[in-house]
Amino acid sequence: MPYQPPWPPTGTALEAIRKSSVVPVWLPWPLPAGWLVTGFGEVGDQRTGARASVVALSGPSLTEGPADLLVIAEEPGIGLGAAYAGLDGPDPGAGFDAGPPNAKIQVLGHPTALWCVSGQADRAVYAGEALGNWLWTIIWPADAGCLIALSELSLIDARDHDLDVPFGAFSPRLDT
Template structure:
């Protein structure tokens, strides 16, 4: 397990601390990412997350694009949390041909409670949440203005959902928004792969339904410390 905010190692609860801790970030919900990906792995993660919220608490959604874009595969799934905190974030990774050509591309989708910090870390941002950057995006002066910031409009859980472009490391593009009362992040490598979100992207919650036709690829490097 690792820290969702910095990617460093996390120590579990001990005699001195009742929570999991990162030496750099303090108490955090530890990030768990299986080394491999396949239908059995996804089924076990879905079961863990579906029962991780406790009695009466909805499961944290696992947002996965379906249908996958042509040539794309599911390359990773994970969650942040433990028995004490429950599941507080989920992440799904996909890979395939870049929408504008020119090689492979990777996209990850993160659903998380405020303060977890996984989405902002994968985007290359500072701080645990994208709130300050979204404040700037929401004051967007509108189409035609030279400072207009384009949004991506996708369907999430059956509802049209806007995502706003936020500043990120130059090797990627990052969007952030809200779905089911949680932050929703979409981060794409390389930066031009963000054009995928301009297409007809539909996200389904794998805790509600896991398509048996999902195709799996090599494990995503972005969920194992490369980001």
Template sequence: MRREPVCPKCGGRVRAPGLPAETWQCAVHGAVHPLQPVEPPGAETLAAVSRRARVPVWLPWPLPVGWQFTGVARAGDDRAGGRAVAVACSGPGPLGGTGELLLVAEEPGVGLGARYAGLDTPDPGSHLDVRRPPEVKASAAGRPTPLWHVGGAPVDRAVFAGEALGVWLWAVVWPERSALLMYDEPGLADLRDAGVDVRLVPCGALSRRLLAPWAR
């Protein structure tokens, strides 16, 4: 498991702020919010990420029966706070087998959600047809939130995206058939709020989905 920050868009090395640049720098993408090393899932890790996040930390709540929290990733640093947060969970799929869900909240241009979605653009806008009715809806922090299907993603996953609390919300589901989970209008809690005690969140093994886009 890597131990240094990388570019959330390409997984390349990043240079820490200093002369001549005051921001984290990727040789390919310029100024970026660095993706921090992924830590094993646990209540303390989830609480720490939630305290530092500048964007929502979404988790289906209550979790579906048999589902567990399986890890969190964040892009940003201690000075700027988390500008993108990805929360993974997994459990029994609606059509059998194991389903995995990754929820990403991020500011425009960060690129973390697109990397997990398997796209080569930082934001989902060009892959959404918002002229059509949304394919699914969620209740994000109690607010009705439309999500549109994201085109161009690999066939092994289903990807939806929309806006919630002023930033992008991505939902990436593996395998593609487990997208049925999203059609039940899931309730998403922002773990920065006091409504969910993270000590009560069941934890499983670290999801390989959090690590795969940056594996070397």
């Protein structure tokens, strides 16, 4: 399935991805303090709809400096999250979820386990499952990964909400 050109951080783009996506469009809500939505991406076509969605965000890390976060939902085998993570295969890999989870976040009000996945050294990668789809959180720089484990993120499906989302500058992380 083709990766479509990324969408800019606008209300029009959010509305378009809300309508085209057959997988959740996960959005941390409320946004962490100081964070902005910085773009959207999807894999799919007009015939089948988006089989993977990505929401890009930027804001302050818990350590120091800025951080970039991608939140991805995808059907198994699509490979968008793995591509952003820097993995060779389409999914997190066998045994990624062995042992206790490294983080828990709220997804639609339910605790959801995430495990660290070994990706490129410059980013922190967590993966899990929500609503039968892969859920990926990928954050740069790698030391900002503590945001996933410590900030008590709560994800909603933007397809189900008409929100006044704060937007920032387009994220170059989507140009992968």
